[in-house]
Amino acid sequence: MPPRPPRPLVKSLREGRCALFAGSGLSAWASLPTWPRLLTDIAAEMRADEPDQPELQELDTLIKEGKLLEVADYCKEKLGPARYSGILAERLSGASGDIPEPHQLLMQLPFAAFVTTNYDKLLERAYSQVRGSLPKTPTHADIGALGPLLFTHTPFVLKAHGDIDRPETLILTQRDYQEMIHVNRAFNEVFSAILLTNAILFVGYSLSDPDLRLLLDRQLSIFKDYVPNRYALMCGISAVERDVLWRTARIQVLSYPAGQHQEVVEFLRTLKEEVEQAPAEELPLPSKIPEAPAVGVAQPISLPSTTLSIRLRGRDVESAVVTRERTVIAQGTAPLPEWSTLTRLLRDSEHGGLQIAPPMQRVGQALAGCFPAGVLRALQDIPPQHVLTLRLCEELETLPWEWVEVQGQTLFLRYPVVRASIGIADAARGFPSIRQPVQALLVGDPSDSYPLPGARAEIEAIAAVYGPASCTVLLGPQASFEAFVKSCLTGDFDVIHFAGHAWYDAQQAYLMLHDEVILRASEFQQLLSRRPPAILFLNSHYTAFIPPGVRMEEDKAAVPSGQSTAPGPSAQGKGGFTDAATRTGVGAFLGCFGSPSDNAAGDIGVFVHQELLKGTAVVRALFEARLWSKARSRLDASWSLYTVSGYPELVLR
Numbered sequence: 001m002p003p004r005p006p007r008p009l010v011k012s013l014r015e016g017r018c019a020l021f022a023g024s025g026l027s028a029w030a031s032l033p034t035w036p037r038l039l040t041d042i043a044a045e046m047r048a049d050e051p052d053q054p055e056l057q058e059l060d061t062l063i064k065e066g067k068l069l070e071v072a073d074y075c076k077e078k079l080g081p082a083r084y085s086g087i088l089a090e091r092l093s094g095a096s097g098d099i100p101e102p103h104q105l106l107m108q109l110p111f112a113a114f115v116t117t118n119y120d121k122l123l124e125r126a127y128s129q130v131r132g133s134l135p136k137t138p139t140h141a142d143i144g145a146l147g148p149l150l151f152t153h154t155p156f157v158l159k160a161h162g163d164i165d166r167p168e169t170l171i172l173t174q175r176d177y178q179e180m181i182h183v184n185r186a187f188n189e190v191f192s193a194i195l196l197t198n199a200i201l202f203v204g205y206s207l208s209d210p211d212l213r214l215l216l217d218r219q220l221s222i223f224k225d226y227v228p229n230r231y232a233l234m235c236g237i238s239a240v241e242r243d244v245l246w247r248t249a250r251i252q253v254l255s256y257p258a259g260q261h262q263e264v265v266e267f268l269r270t271l272k273e274e275v276e277q278a279p280a281e282e283l284p285l286p287s288k289i290p291e292a293p294a295v296g297v298a299q300p301i302s303l304p305s306t307t308l309s310i311r312l313r314g315r316d317v318e319s320a321v322v323t324r325e326r327t328v329i330a331q332g333t334a335p336l337p338e339w340s341t342l343t344r345l346l347r348d349s350e351h352g353g354l355q356i357a358p359p360m361q362r363v364g365q366a367l368a369g370c371f372p373a374g375v376l377r378a379l380q381d382i383p384p385q386h387v388l389t390l391r392l393c394e395e396l397e398t399l400p401w402e403w404v405e406v407q408g409q410t411l412f413l414r415y416p417v418v419r420a421s422i423g424i425a426d427a428a429r430g431f432p433s434i435r436q437p438v439q440a441l442l443v444g445d446p447s448d449s450y451p452l453p454g455a456r457a458e459i460e461a462i463a464a465v466y467g468p469a470s471c472t473v474l475l476g477p478q479a480s481f482e483a484f485v486k487s488c489l490t491g492d493f494d495v496i497h498f499a500g501h502a503w504y505d506a507q508q509a510y511l512m513l514h515d516e517v518i519l520r521a522s523e524f525q526q527l528l529s530r531r532p533p534a535i536l537f538l539n540s541h542y543t544a545f546i547p548p549g550v551r552m553e554e555d556k557a558a559v560p561s562g563q564s565t566a567p568g569p570s571a572q573g574k575g576g577f578t579d580a581a582t583r584t585g586v587g588a589f590l591g592c593f594g595s596p597s598d599n600a601a602g603d604i605g606v607f608v609h610q611e612l613l614k615g616t617a618v619v620r621a622l623f624e625a626r627l628w629s630k631a632r633s634r635l636d637a638s639w640s641l642y643t644v645s646g647y648p649e650l651v652l653r
Helices: 007-014 024-030 035-049 054-064 068-079 081-092 101-107 122-131 174-183 185-197 210-217 239-249 262-276 339-348 357-368 373-380 453-466 481-490 521-528 578-584 598-612 618-632
Strands: 018-022 113-116 157-159 199-203 230-235 252-256 294-297 305-313 316-323 328-335 387-392 417-419 433-436 440-444 471-475 495-499 502-504 509-512 518-520 535-538 588-592 642-646
Touching (some): 007 199, 007 481, 024 122, 035 054, 035 068, 054 068, 068 174, 113 122, 157 185, 239 252, 328 373, 440 481, 453 471, 453 495, 453 598, 471 481, 481 521, 521 578, 535 598, 578 588, 588 618
Parallel strands (some): 018 113, 018 199, 113 157, 387 417, 440 495, 535 588
Antiparallel strands (some): 305 316, 316 328, 502 509, 509 518
């Protein structure tokens, strides 16, 4: 079964904001050789010319090891540029014969640009057949023609590594490529502009493909992970390979079984059908936002606060307790507990409920061992009215430091605790404006297959708290991908609250919308960037972060049809939506690092919003909700799974 086209990819194509990157696997549909096959044939030809050369016997071994760039460099050097180019022209032209169906389907999709590392003529032939005209087909060498590509808004075929009919343009080896990227500034600027202004769909690449290696060398992860969505249609990709592509280039793999290449055609047919369907954005939203509410900058209230700074130094944890005036009260280092011990303890405490208290206490005690006695005494002496800010390093952010025990009581039951933003200074994030009356987008219980009555009741109760003039409510079928995206892109919301299913895969966390369509953290980040809300509350499983040791077993109530999560534990922990909220400038983000129960989550969510509309600062609103929920039920410890990050002093009124 082919992978389901991601809804953000469909949307980007409809809007003309998606570029295709075509690799040699696509040309294989026309019986043109892939890179390994081509180099194997060239090596055989060289051995036939010089059978007595022992080093030529090594080429097949190097090809099997995936060292294709090295083999290409050697062959070009031995054969000479003219003969090497001649062999390529003979074998890779693709200037005649039937045009494969994948090429025809791709040309029927509204891509903004077609970028190919192939030398052949297949894409331009398909363009001419389907669209009735010849496309612009510049190469990296056509400096004068590159600039206008970005301003004409006409699709083009950029032959990044050259054209087979123009041997002087062919990028044949890694040395050729390095010369191009270090000398050809015009090409680099155009290439970067394509990557940073369009979603990307890669078709016809594998991890052993030297062209993909060269593309990755171009720093596809420009601006770290804040890039448009990138998808790669690939076969037989392992979990490790998926992880490599996600970490190094933020490429999300759309996988199909090895050898079943007909699924490429099925995927493209489905993609074409979904792009051509009338978008569901035309569905009316259940309530409207006032046209011209007053807008003002939220004035932060002054909260007394103390900071607990936690950094990793080798195997030791370096900690310090610092006042608001930056006076260091206590500092020191202590060893981090054995990671295997922490992961085992965290695995035992990943669900809220009757059994969480003892495992949570053991985790808190283990984490308390990371602090020297002086730091623990300083934490004990913090005045009760103070807010405690956790300033963490990236390596330790997926541990629940809120659970640290001080004199038999966890930190977050002693003080309102907030996590400071990691990696971005507050000055770079800005402080959000808030409209009056406050405008809220409330999304609840989107799934038909796995309904959550508590989530639906939660959204209805929160809507009653804000009142109809302040709310856009998307419940059940109304919470489709299209309606949610439209709301985020057209509404100016001060508050976004989600109550429904959320989960995570090997790369990132995601929300589940209606019809089991998933919205990943990286995709949500782009929606938030237009106008980030002052408060974002994702009231569902593992939306803040996934602690180390949490098992990634398939959850039938959270995994879309046709997809499954990889078995086994998440050894290092993973980020949830916190990073997306931080990078886009969300004022305060509330989420979970466990699995709260449906009813308890709803009660906590409603209580928080009631406090916010009383003028309570966001960090104290969660603190009060936690204490209230703990006192209300001894059988459900869901209150222990929540955290808040960003500006603790943010108030709605």
